[in-house]
Amino acid sequence: MAAAITTVLLLLTLFTTTYSATIYTGSITPNFTTSQFQHIDSSGAFLRSPNYTYTAAIRNPQPTSPSYYLVVYHSDSHTIVWAANRNHPISVSGQIRLSFTGITIHDDTGQTVWSTPELYSTVYSLQLQDSGNLILVDRFNKTLWQSFDHPMDTIVTGQRLPVGGTLISTNSPAAFSDGDYTFTVTSGDGILQWKNLTYYSLLLDSKSVINSNGPITSLMVNGSGFYLFGSPESDVAIKVMITSTSTDADSDYRILKIQNDGSLVVLRYVKLNNDWETDFLTPLDSCRPTFKCGKLGLCSTGSCSCPPGFRVDPVTKPGCSLSDNSLSLPESCDKPLRQPNSSENYVYVPLGTGMKYFPVDFVNPVRTGVSLSTCKDMCSLSCSCLGLFHGNQSGSCHLIENHLGSIVSSLNNKSDDKLGFIKAIESLSSSRNLNDSSSDFPVIGLILLPATGVLAIAICAIWMRIKSRNKKMKDYSKKSSDSDDLDMFSIAGLPVRFDYEELVEATVNFSSPIGSGGFGMVYKGVLRDKTVVAVKKITALGAQGKKEFGAEIAIIGNIHHVNLVKLKGFCAHGRERFLVYEYMSRGSLDRTLFCPGPPMEWQERFEIAVGTARGLAYLHSGCEPKIIHCDVKPENILLSDNMQVKISDFGLSKFLSPEQSGLFTTMRGTRGYLAPEWLTNAAISDKTDVYSYGMVLLELIQGRKNCVQAPSHGSGNPSTSTDGHSSVSSGSQNRHRARAFYFPLQALEMHEEGRYLELVEPRLAGRVTNNEAAKLVKVALCCLHEDPSLRPTMVNVVAMLEGTLPVGEPRLESLNFLRFYGRRFTEPSTVVTGAEIEVPSGFMVAAIDSSSPSASPNSFSYMSSQQVSGPR
Template identity: 30%
Template structure:
């Protein structure tokens, strides 16, 4: 095999040297002047230079042919950059190929060292040389959407389709050459996993490269994709050039350009193609749409309840919801519920993973769809109700598909949650004609009211006096102590200075400032005092009091208890119970400490139950916005407790993002945080998912000291190992793993860290899945694009 590869390479070099024109440093091209806008190969078949693109120009290589000459673009430099202005110029310099914009601004288009010449070869390869013959750069090493005769696609390299036949920017599909010799085609926005592939060569060869030779054979090692191809008989006056192009529709097509030397005309024919129907190509239609060929031509249509976000011809690239997905409640009136209609669509399906699959009847499935605020569509088939969140990907219509798709559409009306007949109407009083009875009733009623009013007034007077006396007594006291009558104590700053020994023993540093250990003077109770360093400007004292009032009402075993506070001018401090065993981070990332898998599961459930209480069970919903291992503390019984909740709004706006990145917490923030999205409970779900994966792997979510680049980002690394069935790579070899618990935690963690918020489960479902009481569907790749 190695001998064949060497011989093939030598033949390619000989073929390339047949035509070579030398371009010296100082030579240049101009986009404005047609005769000086390109360098042409000796045969006249290929040219390098400026060609029209959009409202300007691009730099590339094209194949000439026909009469009048037609340009077939085969390579483009910086294909996704903006069109170049008409007064742009190119120059060969000793440091490579330099591009001048508007006559003054310049940039290196192709950087090299000690360039002495360049050539546009008859093979279609543009080459830069050093010392006359040493190749320092060649376009064949950087293919775009096309391979030419003599060019290879090596392992890890890819072809990327163009947008259209007139727009050569990067399109919707790419074809990747894998290390195992398998050539696979994917949609551009996919993660490159097997479930996203729409075509594969299934050729497994040690050569690890796809090659197109000068005779038109497109092969991976000795396995040729066009194995039935044999060159047709040609006249002596005919020569051919071959190119394999990944077309804008996702198909790989092998062309032959036949040149008649005597008349200069060109005949183009297709020799081979992957020949995949458009509706079978994943990604041909965008998100939340489906491909249909009922009329013969492939057409993309939005699912019911969605509208196109942008259009290109008859293809709807992406579709978005036609109504705001705010959950079941109306934003303007929380006591009202949005009403939805159900739309059915038969013979359609998509390739997402459902987050719930439950056997039930179709009517029950419809009701379940209406009741589930996170669900926008279901697939009902074989008695199973499959629920899906956004986005819906790779949708298609198939005549023989016995599936019913149900979609939820907002009807535009709302329903009061409190019915109008909830309060009974007052009954009509019956009036008697007996005047004496009426007078007696009135007299008795007025007397009773007067007597009750007197008693009420006296009681109010004495109650007021008693409370005033109590308030006076409390205000006069300098040391209130921890009494059962006060749920939250107001400390003086001098008290806390004394309790902490002038803030000498720092035991940690959270998102809002340093934490110090101290003891109360009356009962020597250990406390943790946090000095807030980043409270918002403006009416901060009122906001601070409002927040601690809400926090004072929280009582849960998985939350760190707030004991008191201090406001002294611009200084704000919080007093917490002292949690003895430090943070979860110090426990997880200490290799010397052993943590069993049941203990890891218990810690995860402790944190999840604390989040459930904050989201759904306490009097006022609290979204933490900053869950990470440093904000999770372990008490003497190794119970996990969440701290720093309820104060996210107190961060200074100008520091909130920058400082979070500085202190290492940005890696736990949901992707939509950077997009200024409204705060939702799904922020905390994402952060919990990152913490859960760290509990599983006992490493940080971003780790630079790893053996390979693919291991740096923990969520991507975990998904890769999960998809390939190699979870053992995530743990140490000598670690006694309970694989069922580990797999359960990994699947839940991957669902929680989905880039798309609607795919993340609610925290109550997270707990059910961790406890093994709810089935966990196979999670998709976390890096779904946001739409």
């Protein structure tokens, strides 16, 4: 007893006599050693910033916690914003040491648990700045190390989080160790992840406003808001709208934090109330964080339950386990692939309809166009696979690997046809019983059955086998003669395959043509259920045509959007192919826009512009995988009686994946709508469609083709092609002089002068305001930027047209190429039209008059008026 009292008295003497109890201001020099014991009266504080905004201390997260950390906290609120040894806490007797080589933290045995990295110079002092940055400097006051480079779960006002910078949530309020949720700044967004699985991104939040399309360099929160900066860093690429409800003049201190429940929050300190208020919280959907309800828990409007076939797991609450005791969940492994274990029999427990797993939305499927059984086989072969989601229509196969989070009820999402399955292991006893019963039955049955019964079964089996073989041979013979090439396509969820007789009946033996294209005629038809359809009869089907036919079925048949034409079915008859579309009563946009008759009203044109943009935005951002149309033009924009807009003709479309960053030399479009990258061998992307859309938008504004040539003086008999360009019949060597008009150049010049109304079709004079015209002209010119990275995404185009995003300002330096194209197109030139030649880029150009010194095969002026892709 006496010994214990003596120990206590010695400790009390130590606390009251040590010189280290001093709280320094601004900086500390080596050699300095301290512990929580030495600063117990000041709650572990040993260093303050010059203006006292921040304090460095040895603190525990909660008064009852035995874990201590080197921290920086906000002095007024005592909120910890940074911890050094977050994954290596020390006890109350651990020490912090500042030496000429850096900072080290030691546990009560003297062992180092954390230290700053090796520095290239000698430490002169440790400083705590008014910004909250804890830094080590040399004798020239040059920073050797700083805490801002190693954030915990929080950044403070004025602190920048660069691209690649990550905030990691704490494991719990009582411990600073790394949690499972992270927030990371990328070059294009800010993403929220659980165990490296993305479940939300900042741009999905309605309060995020895109100001520019340039890459992001850093994120910062300050007294006025929350920003993601571009390059140069003064440019705001994305602004997150924050509304403050407080009138406290001192309420300009904010922090951004990833919380341990997976939400990202911006908190504002109100000094008047000595409390924090929430200025921004995302995601608002409380079910978004992937572990909201534990492993396999079902989250619905914030409440947790279990999916059918599962029960609450008493061990892992919150969370669910399989209801069937004969099944167990497998553990993941480090090996990506392995051969199936003979002792494991996998079964797949369905999650049922209306179930969603958010990480699936942010990754590409491992395969598309595969059956459910194939998807299951792929999961069975991977010991890291714990479940899957399969798209019934698209045939997409998503594997859930390494970790299982919470499932979300998505009954309101009717367009999502993905069904989920959880991988389970069937116990040996149950699988053996099943196998034994199935394998023993024939033997037992044969023993019990009389001889006459056995003979009857044998005769029946032989007869059925012969009949089945004859049927297969008959079907094979029919397929070989009718559609041998079509059977090469293995596409899950194909649209209806019509019989040829059905289409003959629907079109009254193809007697009602409503249009024509390079592949053949389009007929109006009425199916037996009275549905009016458009039947596209494809007759000019070469090797490329077969491929495009299959691509069109695969792509159009698996996408659904109000602004995309719906493919109802297809048919193969002999060497002919038929595509059956929904019927659009007013035909294509070019017929209404360019043909004689009353002009389209401005509001109609605007709605067509918005509808087309929405359709393309869905192709680029809403499909899985993403799709580039590659042939956006008025002929491929269809209209109904009520002016509903639908994009058609996906024969030239290509799937877009992150790996497809190279040049697609087989992708071609139509003259007049081709982006400059087609002619420079640059990579083709979704921004190629944006350029074509900009050209269509200009034609909507003026009511005629962008490129118009009118024959002038000269010999020969020039004719006018279907796209409004004059030409001379193939093989003729007659020369003619041409005067031409290039509207994109005029649009650029009128934009520079602010004369937007002069660009609108004259017949609409007095019915369009200058602001309405300026909006469409500016959007169109932004889409025409020569540099694809400067063009807006189609999602942003929709936002600009609808008014939810400010209209961008065209970058003149990236539009100067229009002056070159315009001059080349409009100057009088002698053109020799002869045999077309194929150039290395895959484009068709007319033969060039060698006597013309300015002739260039790379100029739009000398490209053939034929569609570069061939007739459509």
